Amino acid sequence: MKRDPxxxxxxxxxxxxxxxxxxxxxxxxxxxxxxxxxxAAPVLAPHDPLxxxxxxxxxxxxxxxxxTDQLGRDILSRVMYGARVSIPLTVMLVALxxxxxxxxxxxxxxxxxxxxxxxxxxxxxxxxxxxxxLAMVVAAALGASLTNAVLAVLVVAWPAYARVxxxxxxxxxxxxFVLSGRLLGFSAWRSLRVDVLPNVTGPILVLATLDIGTxxxxxxxxxxxxxxxxxxxxxxxxxxxxxxxxxxxxWVATFPGLAILTVVLAFxxxxxxxxxxxxxxxxxxxxxxxL
Amino acid sequence: MSLLTxxxxxxxxxxxxxxxxxxxxxxxxxxxxxxxxxxxGESGCGKSTLARAVCGLNxxxxxxxxxxxEPVTPLGLRRRKLTGIQMVFQDPYASLNPRxxxxxxxxxxxRTSGDTVTKPADxxxxxxxxxxxxxxxxxxxxxxQRQRIAIARALAARPRLLIGDEPISALDASAQSQxxxxxxxxxxxxxxGLLFISHDLSIVRLIADRIAVMYLGRIVExxxxxxxxxxxxxxxxxxxxxxxPKPDGLGVLPAELPGDVPDPADPPQGCRFNPRCPHVMDxxxxxxxxxxxxxxxxxxxxxxxxx
Amino acid sequence: MTLTITDLKVSIGGKDILRGVDLSLQxxxxxxxxxxxxSGKTMTGLAVLGLLPHGARVTGSVALGGRELLTLPHxxxxxxRGGEVAMVFQDPATSLHPMLTIxxxxxxxxxxxxxxxxxxxxxxxxxxxxxxxxPGAQEAYGRYPHxxxxxMRQRIAIAIALACSxxxxxxxxxxxxxxxxxxxxxxRLLRGLCDELGLAVLLVTHDLGVMSAVADEVSVMKDGLVVxxxxxxxxxxxxxxxxxxxxxxxxxxxxxxxxxx
Numbered sequence: 101m102k103r104d105p106x107x108x109x110x111x112x113x114x115x116x117x118x119x120x121x122x123x124x125x126x127x128x129x130x131x132x133x134x135x136x137x138x139x140a141a142p143v144l145a146p147h148d149p150l151x152x153x154x155x156x157x158x159x160x161x162x163x164x165x166x167x168t169d170q171l172g173r174d175i176l177s178r179v180m181y182g183a184r185v186s187i188p189l190t191v192m193l194v195a196l197x198x199x200x201x202x203x204x205x206x207x208x209x210x211x212x213x214x215x216x217x218x219x220x221x222x223x224x225x226x227x228x229x230x231x232x233x234l235a236m237v238v239a240a241a242l243g244a245s246l247t248n249a250v251l252a253v254l255v256v257a258w259p260a261y262a263r264v265x266x267x268x269x270x271x272x273x274x275x276x277f278v279l280s281g282r283l284l285g286f287s288a289w290r291s292l293r294v295d296v297l298p299n300v301t302g303p304i305l306v307l308a309t310l311d312i313g314t315x316x317x318x319x320x321x322x323x324x325x326x327x328x329x330x331x332x333x334x335x336x337x338x339x340x341x342x343x344x345x346x347x348x349x350x351w352v353a354t355f356p357g358l359a360i361l362t363v364v365l366a367f368x369x370x371x372x373x374x375x376x377x378x379x380x381x382x383x384x385x386x387x388x389x390x391l
Numbered sequence: 392m393s394l395l396t397x398x399x400x401x402x403x404x405x406x407x408x409x410x411x412x413x414x415x416x417x418x419x420x421x422x423x424x425x426x427x428x429x430x431x432g433e434s435g436c437g438k439s440t441l442a443r444a445v446c447g448l449n450x451x452x453x454x455x456x457x458x459x460x461e462p463v464t465p466l467g468l469r470r471r472k473l474t475g476i477q478m479v480f481q482d483p484y485a486s487l488n489p490r491x492x493x494x495x496x497x498x499x500x501x502r503t504s505g506d507t508v509t510k511p512a513d514x515x516x517x518x519x520x521x522x523x524x525x526x527x528x529x530x531x532x533x534x535x536q537r538q539r540i541a542i543a544r545a546l547a548a549r550p551r552l553l554i555g556d557e558p559i560s561a562l563d564a565s566a567q568s569q570x571x572x573x574x575x576x577x578x579x580x581x582x583x584g585l586l587f588i589s590h591d592l593s594i595v596r597l598i599a600d601r602i603a604v605m606y607l608g609r610i611v612e613x614x615x616x617x618x619x620x621x622x623x624x625x626x627x628x629x630x631x632x633x634x635x636p637k638p639d640g641l642g643v644l645p646a647e648l649p650g651d652v653p654d655p656a657d658p659p660q661g662c663r664f665n666p667r668c669p670h671v672m673d674x675x676x677x678x679x680x681x682x683x684x685x686x687x688x689x690x691x692x693x694x695x696x697x698x
Numbered sequence: 699m700t701l702t703i704t705d706l707k708v709s710i711g712g713k714d715i716l717r718g719v720d721l722s723l724q725x726x727x728x729x730x731x732x733x734x735x736x737s738g739k740t741m742t743g744l745a746v747l748g749l750l751p752h753g754a755r756v757t758g759s760v761a762l763g764g765r766e767l768l769t770l771p772h773x774x775x776x777x778x779r780g781g782e783v784a785m786v787f788q789d790p791a792t793s794l795h796p797m798l799t800i801x802x803x804x805x806x807x808x809x810x811x812x813x814x815x816x817x818x819x820x821x822x823x824x825x826x827x828x829x830x831x832x833p834g835a836q837e838a839y840g841r842y843p844h845x846x847x848x849x850m851r852q853r854i855a856i857a858i859a860l861a862c863s864x865x866x867x868x869x870x871x872x873x874x875x876x877x878x879x880x881x882x883x884x885x886r887l888l889r890g891l892c893d894e895l896g897l898a899v900l901l902v903t904h905d906l907g908v909m910s911a912v913a914d915e916v917s918v919m920k921d922g923l924v925v926x927x928x929x930x931x932x933x934x935x936x937x938x939x940x941x942x943x944x945x946x947x948x949x950x951x952x953x954x955x956x957x958x959x
Binding site for chain 1: 446448466468469470471472474476477478480481482485486487488489490491496499500503541544545548
């Protein structure tokens with residue numbers, strides 16, 4: 101039986117080759133830039149994001165490189181501070197979805213029978229609704245606030261992870277090493293924890309990375325609709341929303357919009373690269389091109 | 392009392408929309424402590440299903456499987472108490488957890504048997520691998536090495552019965568007899584019984600004390616290895632042995648067995664081998680030879696001692 | 699028409715896979731290529747047909763009746779593949795297209811290489827299926843690969859390989875995935891076809907028993923080189939090279955009755 105050297109290598113060893121792809125580099129660079137901005141915003145931002153002391157609706161120029169909005173606030177500073185709001189929230193949101201959805205899906209896949217039935221039917225119920233509409237309904241029902249928007253997105257996001265995890269667990273559950281473990285006296289929980297879960301994280305990680313963009317869009321979307329961040333919070337979606345009112349002053353909506361765009365793209369590139377690195381077949385193609 | 396007794400075992404497979412298939416259709420087998428029994432047969436004969444049923448991985452439809460006199464319970468969600476039966480599987484690339492170190496996996500077996508003295512490295516030595524392999528991950532090893540590690544893990548649990556489900560089929564030809572002999576030696580030395588399943592008769596001949604030949608869900612012949620090899624009685628066993636090409640350089644083409652294995656969902660009437668049997672008689676087409684050690688009307692056990 | 703391989707060297711990614719292989723095939727003779735995995739025997743077969751993986755570097759000569767195959771332009775090589783040199787692979791489950799009827803797979807081949815019409819192609823296909831002893835060739839023509847057993851699929855693969863009457867057949871472990879009784883049938887078929895059609899057959903296998911039953915000449919490969927070549931009887935009974943001897947010794951039946959319990 102042939103040994104596929106690339107399939108044998110662990111994730112960390114395959115990453116270096118995959119990361120050298122141009123898209124991956126772009127993704128990493130953008131992500132790092134935003135990380136720095138998010139962390140160092142208080143230092144980097146030229147103005148206080150909430151101060152309304154600049155001339156209103158001033159076009160981009162010296163002193164306010166991204167222009168100012170209808171209340172005289174510096175858009176550049178608000179975009180920078182927005183990173184501190186949007187990015188950590190989004191990442192936390194996805195992490196929670198993965199945790200909750202993943203755990204539920206794993207239980208469904210491993211224990212089967214009524215556990216599976218119950219969890220999957222609830223998931224199906226959520227799937228039956230259009231994502232954005234359901235998120236809007238939940239956010240509206242809970243009351244407009246950033247926390248509730250996060251909860252709303254969580255409600256619509258967990259089933260996808262549950263379904264993917266369940267599928268992966270079903271596949272791993274029958275593998276011989278899992279059976280060996282059970283024959284050695286592993287309890288079902290030990291088997292799930294030690295044998296099954298560590299072997300399904302790869303594809304889920306890819307899904308989560310690709311999902312960060314979607315989550316950000318959904319969160320921003322809710323804020324855009326007034327169901328999320330409340331003013332004067334410098335959340336990007338809310339900023340785009342207020343910018344739409346003054347469409348002539350294009351800079352008010354465009355810059356926060358671009359911020360969202362670049363972060364979504366960066367994580368999409370990263371997610372694609374991660375997926376290519378993890379899939380032994382595409383990883384091999386990358387390696388062969390390099391030869 | 393024998394270690395393992397399989398009595399008229401029937402294992403059925405149900406797929407939705409298809410008729411029920413009896414993968415094992417009434418098989419009986421015995422394995423004693425310290426004995427190696429080779430179960431041979433070709434694809435679809437049900438040998439893997441039988442092995443899995445013995446472990447509790449497949450549920451039993453009819454018949455009994457008794458280990459040390461106690462019935463074998465199917466593997467459910469509860470922790471398995473019956474750790475005296477261990478199995479080595481066919482695919483070396485799926486038999487170890489890719490994310491855990493090899494030593495940790497062997498340690499699982501030691502924990503099962505309550506052995507606090509032996510170290511995983513000791514077991515690696517016993518299967519012929521260097522001690523420092525314990526800290527490595529499975530992907531760093533070849534198929535043959537992985538199988539040895541899987542054997543070490545199974546043996547760490549001090550099983551009384553070790554089952555090998557085609558454990559060498561996926562290995563290089565040179566590794567096959569080595570690993571088979573290793574399994575035999577380690578099992579017998581520890582007083583365990585070994586049920587070795589394979590389609591490769593030459594290897595089974597090397598390590599087994601007794602051979603059982605399986606065809607379409609039934610065991611058609613059992614006997615001491617040397618006996619069965621020198622003097623096969625069931626026509627299928629004869630065909631099986633005759634089909635093995637010998638590496639003697641003489642250019643002799645092996646004998647062909649005409650026809651195909653029938654669909655297990657629709658086995659022939661009477662003796663299951665009758666459509667392909669060169670010595671078929673009228674009774675074979677009607678009545679099923681349901682006796683041992685040779686399930687063939689040509690070798691019906693004499694009824695000379697009826698009281 | 700003979701196939702001669704001279705000093706064939708193949709390296710992939712800086713690693714030498716074949717280090718100077720010499721081999722010669724004759725009409726009507728089966729040449730066995732033995733060796734363990736990693737010896738390069740499969741690569742040799744692939745090299746003849748130009749089916750090496752991306753990025754492989756090849757030097758040496760593969761001459762088919764005087765024509766050099768390694769330097770043939772793409773179009774010419776495509777004509778040779780299937781038309782003059784055909785190949786049968788190991789795994790009957792993946793060597794046939796699962797979505798096309800076997801009749802279609804046979805006739806596609808023929809119509810591409812030989813340019814025959816539909817009716818004639820069909821007649822030839824049914825005849826070929828009969829030749830490889832598929833029962834009920836007429837109905838089999840319209841069936842799909844999954845409806846046949848492994849042994850049957852391998853026979854079909856052989857029929858497809860022979861569809862355009864090639865001169866050379868390369869069989870890469872054709873019976874390794876088959877049960878032993880099924881293997882016996884396929885080996886008889888291969889030998890019969892070789893004799894009847896005057897094929898030059900390169901039989902690549904690690905199984906020395908198969909080699910002994912079917913091959914006329916045997917070459918043993920190790921680490922990308924042929925270490926021994928000769929008539930089958932001589933190589934398998936009186937091996938000259940230590941490696942061949944060790945291969946024979948490692949067989950379970952090697953010392954006849956020794957080791958029998």
